[in-house]
Amino acid sequence: MLSRRFRSALPAALALCAASLAACASQPSTPKGDAASSADATNNDPLESVNRGIWDFDLALKDYLLTPIAKGYRWATPQFVQTGISNVLRNLRSPTILMNDVLQGNMDRAGDTFARIWLNTIIGVGGIFDVGTSANVPFHDTDFGATLGSWGVPAGPYLVLPLIGPSDPRDGVGYGVDSLADPFTIKMRAANMDEGNYVRFGVSVVNEEAQTLDEFNELRRSSLDFYAAVRSLYQQKRAADVQKAKSPDAPAAPSVPYDEVDTPANNPPPAH
Secondary structure, X not given: OOOOOOOOOOHHHHHHHXXXXXXXXXXXXXXXXXXXXXXXXXXXXXXXXXXXXXXXXXXXXXXXXXXXXXXHXXXXXXXXXXXXXXXXXXXXXXXXXXXXXXXXXOHHHHHHHHHHHHHHHHHOOOOOOOHHHHOOOOOOOOOHXXXXXXXXXXXXXXXXXXXXEEEOHHHHHHHHHXXXXXXXXXHHHHOOOHHHXXXXXXXXXXXXXXXXXXXXXXXXXXXXXXHHHHHHHHHHHHHHHHHHHHOOOOOOOOOOOOOOOOOOOOOOOOOO
């Protein structure tokens, strides 16, 4: 659920929210007319009323289910174990990142991803230890939604999906392709062990929630309109992700509280 999307909100993201929310907060109550149409066009959110309802549902599910589980996980699990779990989950995502590096034509980044896979899988004991970073081979993230964007496919209208969170039609297709192309998912399905996919997904959700809980709550407290804040940050991040896919030297995308869990990002629920 809020799995792939609840990512840590960096101080820069908080500052961006503080600077922009005065305008964002007034948008939901804008009377229908030219001003409202202009706001919808700017945010590309023609289904805002429906999206807000789904957003409230997702937040309630997070508050009453995910957050208590994540707090228990943080209390019961030592930090070094949490780090190891995060490293393994990230390593499992690396093959789909490699696929998208190649599809984007970013061969230098593909080389980094390939090197990290072998370093972390073999020397890092299945990815428990992040040997790649220690060897100065940097981690980067990408996905098929960004790949489509780099090919010129437009994002489409902003959507909030039940149990998933902020998205758009392009990213929705991207999540599905990444899931179907994921080697771990394919192997589990071929062995009739779909439970392995669900375990991975569940652990990813809880681990990501535990890691980002404090930052998420801080962004929520600081936002005059939390829905508008996340929408703005999500759209900016995805635009930056696409630009990064087109040009690896582009500035890194901003972090947002709703995004791929170690991901969009990334472990969507296993496809059937």
